[in-house]
Amino acid sequence: MVNYSSYVSLFIAISFVLLVWEWKTQQVFDLSYYDETQVLILLNEGKKLIQIDETEIYLMTEEEVLNLKRKNIKFMDITDYLELGLTYKEKKIYEYPIFPTFQDEIAPFIGNLTTDYMRENLEKFTSFRNRYYRSKYGVESSEWLFKKVSGIVKNSKRVASEISVKQFRHKWDQKSIIARFEGSDPQKDNEVVIVGAHQDSINMWIPTYGRAPGADDDGSGTVTILEAFRVLVEGDFKPQRPVEFHWYSAEEGGLLGSQHIASEYEREGRDVIAMLQNDMTGYIGKKPESVGVIIDFVDPDLTSFLKKLVTTYASIPSTDTKCGYACSDHASWQKAGYPSAFTIEGEFSDSNPYIHTANDIIGHLSFDHMLEFSKLSVSFAIELIHIMRSNLKG
Template sequence: MLFRHSTPRIKLSFLNKCRTNSQRFLSATQPIASKIGRKIIRYPPEVLIKHDQTPITQPRVKADLNSTTLTISGPLGTHSMPLKPYIRLKFYESKVPYVKPEDRKPITNQDDFIDESDFDKKLSISVQHPENKEQKTMWGTTRALIANYIRGVSEGYKVSLKFVGVGYRASLESDGKLYLEVGYVNPVVMEIPPDIKCIVPAPTKIILSGTDKQLVYRFAAQIREHRKPEPYNQKVTVLTVLVAGLRITVQDSIDLTFNPEFQLSNLQNEEKRLIQTSSSTAEWMTEEQVLGLIRNKIKFMDITDYRSLGTKYKTFKKHEFPVSPAFQDEVMPLINNLTTKYMRKNLEKFTSFRNRYYKSKYGAESSQWLYDQVVSIVKNANYSDAILSVKQFPHRWEQKSIIARFAGSDEDKSNEVVIVGAHQDSVNMWMPSFGRSPGADDDGSGTVTILEAFRVLAAGQFRPKRSVEFHWYSAEEGGLLGSQAIASYYENLEVDVIAMLQNDMTGYVGKKYPEAFGIVVDFVDPDLTEFIRKLIKSYAQLPARNTKCGYACSDHASWRKAGYPSAFAIEGAFEDSNPYIHTSNDILDHLSFEHMLEFSKLSVSFAVELSHV
């Protein structure tokens, strides 16, 4: 036993000696660098940064003597901040000189293609003595402050507050002050800081925006402080922060011992969207999870706001489609006037926007430009407003859908309509709000395809018996949101939609199969799809090939869900379609305008043939 006890002691002594020697002779020196501070800052070309290295000679708040000044300017404003004298900045110019989108020359060669990120500038930050504790700390802090100011002057910061409670409401009065009724005898009156924009779109919602992250968040916290959560009667102020396209809901911890199932459900509804990836199941998902679906090429429908779509179902009798096309004398002169000239010109401009994401400012700007083009066609056609009109269909996001309408001449068919559609938005699957997303094929091609069909019909003084509408939907990439909103609106008004044709991706010619129309055969109306084949055979120069694209693969699915006949024509077999969509490389060079012209022929014949029978 004595021997057994002594053995471990010898081993421990030996290990201790080894440990001592290791500490004495083997050492690892940690790199002296700030993990945050050493990161390169990329910033857009419209942001200007000026470093005034003249020392500050007068004491200032939060500024040491001999500090220098950094000025950051952008589309939304200007900020200045003092820099410690030991901070070092290094600027890197963009790969190519910046040129405004409207001044850029059309791309005719793939070698001339420039990614939007090539215009970005870079900034690196360092300190004079990184081994100094204070300098190392300020290194990361300075980098974070500069990055926040850059985002503020280029994109801005937005905070949304929602009040939950009986009688809770907010109002913005004529005196410029914010009035809050949150359960007290008198309303709470708050002065709005001069650098913050405040709007009250609904009595229970406040939206704050500004260029200074700290000011915006601080004012939001001050508002929220006036009514802290009361978990047992569900009175609470929910703070939603929107930064760079991501939604983060911040809410105080709540004791869920009282009716936990009800409370948990409410919290989930505030944070997530109800997403369907099949007709039988739905799941609450965060925005990041939804982006994951896009990245994995999984089609989906966001039914959060339109859960009742299709519940009424269509009460009108189902219309029979013609046995064969019968209006060749009217259709042929019209399709002979179609040209790729305007399609190319319009698509070059449409893809010059940084992106057309439905939540971004570029999505709103591109939508307004498209609306202006439709208005111009209407004005040049010299119709009366009662016969040909165009309007914007607003949504809860900034990008609007567009509806152009040829009014029918037959009063007995006044409630009937034929719809030709495409979606106008695009998405970069990695950076939706700010990333470059030309969307030339998805779905710039469909947008200009039906725009050209609309132009020819308007110029040809088209006068249908039943009304014909051309739709350019917003937010298709967000889960068919725009088309669901319009389909739901029409369903509630009991509009009799005779047929709907979707044009989504009409310009890419695949490598796997011979050039052809792709005729989608799943989640569509089979009788209408059969008539589409007859139109292609009569008026187009390409054959038709059956293909499947799955659940909710484009806006025709919204109309089908509402109970209306819909069909979908795509550029080819779905498995042979454009591989560049949802990236910065979805550009004109990959497209064939002659291929797109065949889809314009289909849209014209669809509008004429089904509006006269």
């Protein structure tokens, strides 16, 4: 009898060796050596500009980009967003509170959080073959999510002047989703607090057709902030400043959806008080349960305040951890000059080993663990809408 598993293992091993060799042969792409016409010619040949740290940019084919994903190398596809962070330079700098102070306002919302809806929503969300941003399944899953978010608002009887839900169109078919609570103070209409997650998933070997339930990456973050959004809607949350919940398309393609939205906000001159990303909130590894707080490539002051939110509102401690450059959508906002922070399921080295495969399933996750991150999303939104204008550094 043929041992097919041995062949598969051998194929993966050989592929990995080839990936290492191919990566080492890549050359850094220095934009200063090319004029605009030369760059356009290269991009028209199907190449992409891929940034893997603050200084290194590579010119890569689609397959070479996928090879980065297979090697777990984080990256941003900056092909269409070269001006991100360069357009709107008059951004305000916010000074965050020393301690959380709105426990009485926040407690009822946290008390209404439940894992029941999270489980129900994640079971449906992982039933799509995949949620890849360029597949038909990714479009279908996004449409389902849009209807779910819209349904929460519709069932609450809240009026459109208070809450809106819209799809944000990209040049690919899967849309991002933005739900917005309007602020009650017209003078603060341009100052927004953002809570985000990404809705897409990927099978790193067969992106378009492969099974990629993406239960943890990032189905967990998606339903985490969906539950936070639900209790705020149903609890008649009426903020002074706008609060937005974002579900980004195409994070796995190089933070494409969040880069597009951040670049639009920058171009329009919007002020973002703070942005919190939720990416992978459901897996508990071998180390003691905690909230992983990313401390590299984030806003340090906002991150310091986020850790105080964990202490105040979560029932588990925080742990400082690093995830590297461009490891999730917060990086798009940080690059645009907006303060961002990122929470993950625990220490990064102890995070879910099944992501980007067919085995990223609900069975590996804890909904009680996810609920801790819903608490943080609620408290983040409410605490930060109360920043006074005297708390502006510039």
